[in-house]
Amino acid sequence: MGQCSIKVTEPVKNRDGLFGIGMLPKFWGKGYGTEATKFIVDHAFRVLGVQRVSLNVLEGNEAAIAVYKKCKAIGFKEEGRKRRANWHDGHWEDGLSMGVLDEEWAKRYWRK
Template identity: 55%
Template sequence: MDPSFRESDLRDILDLWNEPLVQQSLAIDNVVPRSLKFAEQIREWSSNPCGIYVIITLKDTDEFMGTCNIWMNGVKNCDSFLTVALLPKFWNKGYGTESTRFVVDRAFRWLGLHRVSLGVFESNKGAFASFKKIGFVVEGIKRKANWSDGKWEDIIDMSMLEEDWATLYWKKNLITLHFK
């Protein structure tokens, strides 16, 4: 993983967002081609000082795999939103779990977050299992909130709180945190 966005990554990120399976797993919008105008949105996301934008690459070859990012929903409540997107050939191999764990850990350490939130489509069983494995908990379900493949599906809202994250790391004896 390379936690810094490079302009040279832009083409790969656009290709990622133009992959229909990826787009279908990330957005509630219709699957449509993303143009170079969308590149401006990517630049904005990657330069947000209240977030983390990570480029995921294979360690041995530096091959582009995807992105993982966190951005603040609101500074007052130290709340943020997480997304992770991998090219389909890297799905179900543990890369999403590793990337998400890395970014969530950095977000709590570097950004002083209180919570990290996300939404996952019920059809994305691999992502749901990965998020649970990392320590995210289900907060609620938006019933039949996404039309996909000719049917309605739920969107599952999940989160991890600062104390959830700290407990996971205390068990591993990696860090010690004290909450007031």
Template identity: 50%
Template sequence: MYVCLHCPLPMAGYSTERLILCPYTEADLDDLMILWNDPLVRPLVVDDDIALRGQKLKDALHSSMERAAFGVIIRLKTTGEFMGQMMVTVDPETYEGVFGICLSPKFWNNGYGTEATRYMVDYSFRWFDLQRMTLSVWASNTRARAVYKKIGFKIEGRRRGSVRRSNRWEYIIRMGILYEEWAAMNSLRHRYS
């Protein structure tokens, strides 16, 4: 565990080589609002052209972070600067985790998303006893798809023409990784062998 100066004590954050992953607090809502309303981020995280604003967006962001089995605010270790958010929700009946990440454009193309995603997937498999981790990503989000593929996620399906955005039909790609695949790639003990 890493004690984060931006997290209210006695809460602690987790750390990677370059990142601090802090527990979410309501004090993070303003940063999340700015992130989710960024014109570069917005088309990658919502499925409509109508933007939630003000209190409705704050309520939606707060609710999603509160429902997460593991929801964190991503900060740059060297400065403590807000970078984004990441979360996993868990279905206790199917042992499936659903992953999501949202990173500020300022930090794109530097490997931070890969570093954060790798940590979150590893943590979730180790501590939540998951059988699989899944996610959904827009087909047009090639940057995110490359990160997920690098981590070991495989395409499991496509929802073609599922949402109309900006006067065109967009499709969603479903990706997943099984515990056994993650364990093999990361020298983890196989649970059932």
């Protein structure tokens, strides 16, 4: 189906988990990405003890951005933009930095 990861390079000091996901096209649009994202982010906060989860995504990946913003138990927010980060199909795309903090996640998670 694909892969999903959380990378915590400074587990004691900054406790920032870098999230990544990639899925084969035949599995897009079926909810698997949303389910995997929720699971990994929940795991990062509850088990790994991170204080934030960050990710980078290209602006043209509208489906992924929608997943990151809509997940009720997550709620990633855009935190920054790297202009002209990637040349794709004859045009430049900006790269977006997104993140969610532990208290934001907890507020959404426990509201269920």
